[in-house]
Amino acid sequence: MIELIEETAEATSIVLDLPDRQRHRAGQHVDVRLTAEDGYEAQRSYSIASAPEDAYLVLTVERLDDGEVSPYLVDTLRPGDELELRGPIGGYFVWEEVLGGPLLLVAGGSGVVPLRAMLRHHQAVGSTIPVRLLYSVKSLDDVIYRDELMGMAADDEIDVRLTLTREQPEGWRGYARRIDQELLADVAWPPSEGPLTYVCGPTSFVEVAANALVGLGHDPGRIRTERFGPTGG
Numbered sequence: 001m002i003e004l005i006e007e008t009a010e011a012t013s014i015v016l017d018l019p020d021r022q023r024h025r026a027g028q029h030v031d032v033r034l035t036a037e038d039g040y041e042a043q044r045s046y047s048i049a050s051a052p053e054d055a056y057l058v059l060t061v062e063r064l065d066d067g068e069v070s071p072y073l074v075d076t077l078r079p080g081d082e083l084e085l086r087g088p089i090g091g092y093f094v095w096e097e098v099l100g101g102p103l104l105l106v107a108g109g110s111g112v113v114p115l116r117a118m119l120r121h122h123q124a125v126g127s128t129i130p131v132r133l134l135y136s137v138k139s140l141d142d143v144i145y146r147d148e149l150m151g152m153a154a155d156d157e158i159d160v161r162l163t164l165t166r167e168q169p170e171g172w173r174g175y176a177r178r179i180d181q182e183l184l185a186d187v188a189w190p191p192s193e194g195p196l197t198y199v200c201g202p203t204s205f206v207e208v209a210a211n212a213l214v215g216l217g218h219d220p221g222r223i224r225t226e227r228f229g230p231t232g233g
């Protein structure tokens with residue numbers, strides 16, 4: 001591990017320099033295993049935040065206060081420490097240019113992590129496939145990769161729509177509620193344009209978003225989902 005980047009108060013990126021790194025596909029994850037001195041082991045999955053083309057492998061972990069593994073990764077890990085990883089894993093929640101688009105990315109909280117890998121990959125291969133990111137997050141301060149995403153949006157590479165569910169800055173004119181069918185109807189391309197959609201976040205978020213898209217007439221076969229955890233967020 002070479003570097004830690006504080007992305008928000010709760011989320012930290014872990015930059016890893018791996019000796020024999022296997023090329024991953026944007027959207028895949030790795031399993032991280034921690035072993036305590038007494039031999040106790042805990043393993044969790046973390047999406048890869050970097051593009052296959054990037055020099056290092058990056059994970060971004062959000063701290064769950066009552067969690068076992070995430071507080072360690074966010075608060076205790078130090079540059080130079082080693083992590084045991086397995087992967088890359090997953091062949092379904094991946095995006096490559098041959099899969100086409102238009103590409104609709106729907107993130108809840110840390111669910112933005114694998115979608116960021118897709119965005120960086122899209123940029124690295126110079127894809128002209130239109131991309132839209134709908135990102136639901138509690139407040140502006142909780143937006144992970146904020147500068148990078150806003151930079152991509154300013155360059156017209158992607159269209160970013162935020163919904164700030166708990167706290168909005170003064171004068172905020174974007175969405176200010178949890179995603180629902182109406183919000184998705186507003187943001188998504190119409191079903192007739194056949195967007196390829198990736199939804200990632202807490203389990204309940206993913207279910208609401210995927211059901212709403214299907215309710216709007218989107219082909220379930222073009223909606224790929226990744227569930228991060230058991231509870232809502």
Ligand SMILES: Cc1cc2nc3c(=O)[nH]c(=O)nc-3n(C[C@H](O)[C@H](O)[C@H](O)COP(=O)(O)OP(=O)(O)OC[C@H]3O[C@@H](n4cnc5c(N)ncnc54)[C@H](O)[C@@H]3O)c2cc1C
Binds near residue numbers: 047064066
């Ligand atoms: C394929 C995959 C990719 C993932 N990628 C990422 C990633 O890129 N970044 C990231 O931060 N996390 C990611 N996760 C979630 C991660 O694997 C862990 O579940 C998370 O870090 C919590 O682990 P913990 O040991 O801290 O909490 P635990 O000790 O496992 O759980 C503590 C409490 O939090 C609840 N909980 C567990 N996971 C979540 C969750 N995701 N959301 C809300 N509540 C939860 C549990 O029910 C429990 O009440 C991913 C999960 C999967 C399956």
